[in-house]
Amino acid sequence: MKYTSVLIGLLFVGLGRSGGWTESRLCGAEIVVPVTWWCAGDDEEAKRNVRWRSEKIRSFFTPVVDRGRVFVGGVVRDREQAAMVSLAGEDGRLLWEADHLLFAAPALYAQSGCSKPTVDGDRAFYQTQRGELIAVDLDGLADGNDGPNRDEEAVGPTGADIVWKMDFGERFKIFMEDDVTAGDPVASPVVIDDLVIAVTGHGKPRGTADYDPKPPSLVAVDKRTGQVAWTSNAPTHVTYRQWASPVAATVAGRRVVLFPAGDGVLYAFEPRQGTLLWKVDFNEPSDVAERRRSDADENSLRGFFWTAPTVIGETAYGGLRCEPGPDRFKQWPLLAIDLKEAAAGRRVVRWKFTADDYYGTMCAVAVDGEMAYVLDSTGWLRALDRQTGRELGRVDELPICGADLTSPIIIGRHLYVGTDDGSLFVFGLGSDFPCLGCFGLEGRVCGTPVRDEGTLYVTTTRAVWALRLPPELKDDKPDK
């Protein structure tokens, strides 16, 4: 099922506003939270909790805060245009806006727009839903027109300064569906030294075996000029498409860029030259064999990365899922894979989590010193022992209703989880992870929140929010 059709099928009931203790009833779910910080509306309570909100852009992705500015990729003008915007951290006013064409698609499908940007120095790099890689000047045109690209489409004080851009479809003939693809996630590039490394999104028509192995899936570009440094056309076959972001890591003393690919294999490249160093398959061989015995078609044999695995030290935590649509093989395990062993050519699974009621995840795993927190595709939030993968605690039935984009994230000493009904839940850490409260927003909360001093920035499919951190959430530990 596409994200978009998930969205259509939702019944938004929302949180009941009834003072102190609050019940949320959505899709049969009930959760009791000790306090709700109401943020929607114009009343005194919302004014107390909200520094500002901007309806300039709607976003599925996480914002980035840099030197007092908030950068958000999404869609604008009732989803008619993809855009990257820069908002002032103090009041949310628009500093600049870069507009990009969307695939010609029904407006409802046009949700993903532009990716989460990656900020490096005075530049941001991001990708569009149409398969473009864009470099933009954080200061906009206010400090002049920078870079080889001088053909700015927007002029005036809020025009964006595009430094360079590359169209993967035009340049490499990658395959991208059009109207259906419009609702898919968009990968974010990673910057390593002078190179921007990006996943092109190359895929194949849904439900077919028709994959062209020639176009590259991973491209490294000089961050100053936009010139191609190297490309890789690994993998040679994909399950569907590729939208998990690359990850910079150090494994066995060597810097690598990890590419979570469309065949469920994690590829490690030397970042300067693009030499493939090693790879490790996240598909369990026994699972693939079992699916083959069950007469699975070729597109159901192997899962692919819906999101990048979480790399902590030399362990990668993550799981795979199959092609969107009815999935006969729902029990995709969550794995902790030893990357140091992988670099030595050995596939060592440190632990594998499965359960009769665990159907896999499409989200990133949040990991701290003790626990790995995973939000599964039925809306259950579980705390697993980071060393063994044993389940130590869970919260049943968060009002997710098939949420497939929101990842849990640890900020300071708290775990944040956004849901489809406009709630942002906050939990304490540990195996019992008690619910501490909930922000009541509007729109789906799909990107993870970002904290900057006493402000929490959150994007939803309705607005960008700058929230005042309640005193009970201010902690004394630095952010992780």
Ligand SMILES: [Ca+2]
């Ligand atoms: Ca400029």
Ligand SMILES: [Ca+2]
């Ligand atoms: Ca320019």
